[in-house]
Amino acid sequence: MSPVTYADIEAASQRLAGVANRTPVITSRTVNELTKAQVFFKCENFQRTGSFKFRGAYNALAQLSDRQKQQGVLTYSSGNHAQAIALSGKLLGIATTIVMPQDAPAVKLAATRGYGAQVILYDRATTTREKLAQQLASDRQLTIIPPYDHPQIIAGQGTAAKELLEEVPQLDLLLVCCGGGGLLSGCAIATKSQPNQTNSPSHHPRVIGVEPEQADDAKRSFYTKKLQTIHNPDTIADGARTPSLGKYTFPLVLHYVDDMLTVSEAAILRTMFFLWERLKIVVEPTGALAASALLEGLITIPDTKIGIIISGGNVDLQQISQLLK
Template identity: 40%
Template sequence: MESTFADIQLARTLLKGVVLKTPTLYSLSLSRLFNTKIFLKLENFQETGSFKERGAYIKLKSLSYQEMRQGVIAVSKGNHAQAVALHAQNLRIPTIIVMPLNTPPMKVGHTERWGARVILAGKTFEEANAVAEEIAKKENLTSIHPYDDPHIIAGQGTIALEMLEDQPDLDVLLVPIGGGGLCAGIALAAKFLKPSLQIYGVEIKGYASMSQALYNTKEKKGEEITLADGIAVKHPGLLPKMILKDRLEGIEIVTEEAIEHAVDVLARQGNIIVEGAGAAGVAALFHNSSLFKKKTVGIIITGGNIDGRILSSIMMRGQLREGSLTLLRLDVNDVPGVLEKIARAIAKHQGNILEVKHQRLLYEIPIKMAEIDIMIETQDKEQVNTIMRDLKSEGFSVRQLRHPNLNFL
């Protein structure tokens, strides 16, 4: 069974009053940065923080009365788990969520908050899925697949209806691809409404499984943990593959660095909290901005479920890259007044001292000397260079640490 445009229209009717019709907002900062017109569809505004609620609800509503009474099961370590748990609770459907053993406690807690019974099993998604299949068979539960299902695809496709209703002049859509359910639904609806619209999928390097399936691209399979774990899928869905094969302009494969940069820019310039996978569309602009220059681009911000400590580190690293935060290391004589002299030199050029770490007990440092690490806030790299020149003229040995430990602050 393949989803149709009529299925997506029906899904929109069913979702009215159940999920948010999220805003599609013009981003002035990104538009200026990339010399294009950029609109962001903010699915991170949904109750569980992601677009997954749309497909989950439509799938649950498709079940028979007996299937609802018997219960459902899903495998996920994040957004799909929370979406199924929330709407199953609202529909009074017993729910089991199987999550891999390495799932962050925060995500386990959020899923349990919506009333689901959580089972931690398996080191990988595949192992967790095998456990879920056993439980489903034993307890006669209906499995809610995260992307390879026509009802899931129809639910996700409602995003395109809303975007084109709000911004009919869009030339391009940038859509993250994991298993492909979101991109398939959006492509199905968008191409029906506006055949000229160009649709690009976005995958993370090391997990470009849809690109391999459609275009036979070659790459080394990723085994490392990625910031974009929501789209780190090794095997795309068969239904999404069928839908996308004739509807995509192409797939952009972005790096971990581009994802991190996108999360940072959205947070610090756009005041938008977004998870790694949710920032994939913006990462594609950093990856290949010339492809979208002077076009009107729609980007789906798919989710905002990011750990606060990770977001804090990303924002710190962004400021370090720009030069607005800098960590200086000075080797000094361990005598009274030296810190005052350093502080005066920094203040003279309007630098702001955020933190000071004073080391005098390390074996590597001569007994009558000390090592001082100073984190300073400045306007730009030129201001940092001016401060360093002044410190050197005062007789200090000073160098900038290029890869500081972010636990310093």
């Protein structure tokens, strides 16, 4: 039996009602002309904390036992999941401890602390975040809420696709960025299980995951059917610097996702600035991954309806200005 079902996503949707933002779906005549398709952007950059991560974080924390809530939680994250756990903890009255890399974007560090979390920094080169988290959680009796490999996190993330398909019910393709696979697997489950589609699998939208070329562990895992790992992948898309898919997300991706693609660092930047300039929305590098596959021509399917998850908008402007130089 699947660790995450459409019923779990429906329950998460009810839990998030009135708490998470129902983010807008926007279109662009320019993008439609360029791609010869109808393109619909689900803008999770307008979600609370600036990314889809709030969905999964709140869904997971809301289901903790009273004892777990009283003792507090711990997670590890480069930034978006950190902020999401910190805000969810604040809303639910749960103390939060976040393990973050020293080189995490300053804007994400500041926001995480601003939501009241205790931040513990580590050096990527010398420390494995999972081991540090396990040690701290054991010492402090904290519940670990990992950033992606957790059924309740996956179910929460899947609500983004559920909402998109409720608004645009006859998509032909859904493009989703991939780091650890929580958003991708959750959205794929929602897409393949959406009840207002026909029962024939051929009528469900195709789902394609997109990750950076320099962090292509998920694509290689998808094609080899064996879990591949990259230690500290070097990519501007900091949300995709995960070492591998997880024990939950890997089999879910294999089962529900139709294909995986990768895009270059230059393509990510071009797409990010295109979205800034033409759609007038602030998108972070990871948030531009899915759109990049389409706008860079990796996919060409005219006369179709294509959904794209814009996963976040937490841009470190200092980092971007350095790249521009």
